[in-house]
Amino acid sequence: MSMSGLRSRATLHDVVPAFVRTPDPSLIQLAANEAAYGPLPSVVEVLAREIEHVNRYPDDGAVELRHTIADWLGVECAEVALGAGSLGLLEQVMLALCDQGSEVVYPWRSFDVYPQLIRVAGATPRPVPLREERNDLDAMLASINERTRVVIVCNPNNPTGPGVGRLELASFLDRVPDTVAVLLDEAYFEYVRDPDMPDGLTLLRDRPNVAVLRTFSKAYGLAALRMGYLVARQPIVEAVDKTHVTYSVSRFAQAAALASISAQDELRERVEATVRERNRVRDALLSQGWEVPPSEGNFVWLRLGAASGGFGKDLERFGVAVKVVPDEGVRVTIGTREENDVLLEAAGAVREDLVSAGGHLPAD
Numbered sequence: 001m002s003m004s005g006l007r008s009r010a011t012l013h014d015v016v017p018a019f020v021r022t023p024d025p026s027l028i029q030l031a032a033n034e035a036a037y038g039p040l041p042s043v044v045e046v047l048a049r050e051i052e053h054v055n056r057y058p059d060d061g062a063v064e065l066r067h068t069i070a071d072w073l074g075v076e077c078a079e080v081a082l083g084a085g086s087l088g089l090l091e092q093v094m095l096a097l098c099d100q101g102s103e104v105v106y107p108w109r110s111f112d113v114y115p116q117l118i119r120v121a122g123a124t125p126r127p128v129p130l131r132e133e134r135n136d137l138d139a140m141l142a143s144i145n146e147r148t149r150v151v152i153v154c155n156p157n158n159p160t161g162p163g164v165g166r167l168e169l170a171s172f173l174d175r176v177p178d179t180v181a182v183l184l185d186e187a188y189f190e191y192v193r194d195p196d197m198p199d200g201l202t203l204l205r206d207r208p209n210v211a212v213l214r215t216f217s218k219a220y221g222l223a224a225l226r227m228g229y230l231v232a233r234q235p236i237v238e239a240v241d242k243t244h245v246t247y248s249v250s251r252f253a254q255a256a257a258l259a260s261i262s263a264q265d266e267l268r269e270r271v272e273a274t275v276r277e278r279n280r281v282r283d284a285l286l287s288q289g290w291e292v293p294p295s296e297g298n299f300v301w302l303r304l305g306a307a308s309g310g311f312g313k314d315l316e317r318f319g320v321a322v323k324v325v326p327d328e329g330v331r332v333t334i335g336t337r338e339e340n341d342v343l344l345e346a347a348g349a350v351r352e353d354l355v356s357a358g359g360h361l362p363a364d
């Protein structure tokens with residue numbers, strides 16, 4: 001059997017993201033944008049009951065969950081696709097819509113995994129630099145050519161924090177050719193408080209080439225269960241469903257998502273706590289002298305340039321794991337109040353050392 005077809009796609013080395021590291025359990029984990037708290041108490045109960053049924057396959061059509069999500073969001077059942085996390089769905093979108101030679105336009109620096117997933121589908125990544133920490137929609141539009149199949153908009157942008165506004169995004173969507181699919185990655189939707197930022201679902205109407213991607217991994221605290229959903233007009237959902245890996249959305253994922261949807265009050269409380277902590281952490285870091293853009297996610301970004309790697313190592317010595325993007329910055333996930341206090345104390349101490357050593361201060 002010829003392996004050339006395989007070789008022309010990505011090698012394992014290309015596909016496994018370099019950032020994946022086994023977390024050190026002795027550190028406070030502020031590196032992966034996970035929720036600070038475990039799953040909602042009512043969800044834990046449902047999961048405990050579900051364990052009795054693991055001998056049974058999940059409902060692969062996830063009929064009940066699809067209907068529930070559709071009712072919840074006010075869309076049709078045929079407009080909802082489910083996947084193993086939003087990453088699973090991102091990969092499905094790439095496989096469904098791209099061929100060898102296709103191009104995918106996406107913001108950069110953004111979610112690490114985008115280029116890997118684009119290559120898995122045999123497509124060519126076309127990164128477009130951010131402008132003022134946001135997706136540069138004009139530059140992304142200018143990067144679209146006749147080979148472009150998909151454009152990813154990460155709103156708000158991970159790892160930097162700010163998002164693009166409603167008018168700007170709507171005007172961009174109006175100018176993207178309708179042969180190009182636009183994927184609105186709203187992984188942090190629940191944490192958004194900027195009134196100017198859109199709910200992507202309101203932009204779907206009359207736009208058959210747009211899809212909204214959301215997840216139960218972040219605000220709902222279900223990252224390990226792999227549960228994401230995509231909302232789009234039926235033709236996109238049908239195409240995405242054709243690439244679904246059978247049984248990849250587990251019984252636990254489905255049951256936990258159903259329980260989470262009916263626990264919105266519990267959720268709101270937690271998300272509010274994280275948003276309050278996000279504002280407190282950013283204000284404290286700013287007053288220590290760091291440069292921190294506003295964030296609409298459960299994380300903040302310290303623009304540290306060449307000092308990023310050193311800062312990450314310093315924080316590890318204080319027992320805190322953060323995500324370092326070498327030579328660009330450090331992303332810090334918002335944890336519990338106590339975890340954030342440790343972070344702030346560590347960052348303050350690092351800052352004082354820098355100042356007293358007369359070292360280069362990134363904010364200067």
Ligand SMILES: *Cc1c(COP(=O)(O)O)cnc(C)c1O
Nearest residue numbers: 085086087111158187215217228
């Ligand atoms: C965390 C994150 C996701 C979520 O991934 P899951 O596969 O749903 O866990 C998707 N997009 C972005 C930008 C993220 O930061």
